[in-house]
Amino acid sequence: MVDVQLLGPVELSAEGRAVEVGPPQRRTVMAALAVDVGRPVAVDVVIERVWGPRARDGARGAVHAHVARIRRMCEQAAESAQDPLLLVRRSGGYLLEARQDQVDVYRFRQLVDQARAAGSAEPSRAVLLREALDLWRGEPLSGLNGEWAARMREAWRRQHQDAAVGWARAELRHGDPAAVIGPLTGLLGEYPLAEPSPRP
Numbered sequence: 001m002v003d004v005q006l007l008g009p010v011e012l013s014a015e016g017r018a019v020e021v022g023p024p025q026r027r028t029v030m031a032a033l034a035v036d037v038g039r040p041v042a043v044d045v046v047i048e049r050v051w052g053p054r055a056r057d058g059a060r061g062a063v064h065a066h067v068a069r070i071r072r073m074c075e076q077a078a079e080s081a082q083d084p085l086l087l088v089r090r091s092g093g094y095l096l097e098a099r100q101d102q103v104d105v106y107r108f109r110q111l112v113d114q115a116r117a118a119g120s121a122e123p124s125r126a127v128l129l130r131e132a133l134d135l136w137r138g139e140p141l142s143g144l145n146g147e148w149a150a151r152m153r154e155a156w157r158r159q160h161q162d163a164a165v166g167w168a169r170a171e172l173r174h175g176d177p178a179a180v181i182g183p184l185t186g187l188l189g190e191y192p193l194a195e196p197s198p199r200p
């Protein structure tokens with residue numbers, strides 16, 4: 001499978017093998033398209049996500065150049081993998097054509113939603129939440145600057161915190177309480193002032 005990883009450094013992966021995307025600007029273009037996988041993203045939206053409201057002259061040309069490189073990477077990765085990613089021009093913008101579960105942040109949300117649907121009495125809740133948390137490889141969108149990346153990073157961190165607290169509660173009820181101590185200690189160090197929401 002070819003997939004996009006955003007929950008850490010932005011990477012393209014083909015059958016588990018990392019493909020170097022390139023400089024930070026190109027990784028931001030990749031992320032700007034991947035967060036809307038399966039939906040067209042207008043060029044102006046990509047520009048705003050990469051450069052902010054005061055984009056420099058030549059931003060449109062830079063987007064086209066980065067998209068061309070990303071498209072070639074996707075095509076090369078697809079030669080050796082099933083479930084390819086396709087990057088196509090569509091409706092004044094670009095569409096990353098793939099299943100949502102080929103982008104790790106969507107896979108994370110799907111697993112969290114499955115855990116919620118399982119109900120608090122289900123032991124599988126802890127397993128699903130642990131699988132979701134294991135998708136994280138560090139700081140989301142690591143190494144990317146700009147207001148949009150910062151907003152995304154903060155929103156995903158809140159989701160990560162909620163999932164971690166939900167996993168800990170499920171483990172305390174049905175699993176191994178000792179397994180909770182290390183991860184929760186790390187979570188407290190990462191979010192010292194955070195108060196968990198009631199979900200998942």
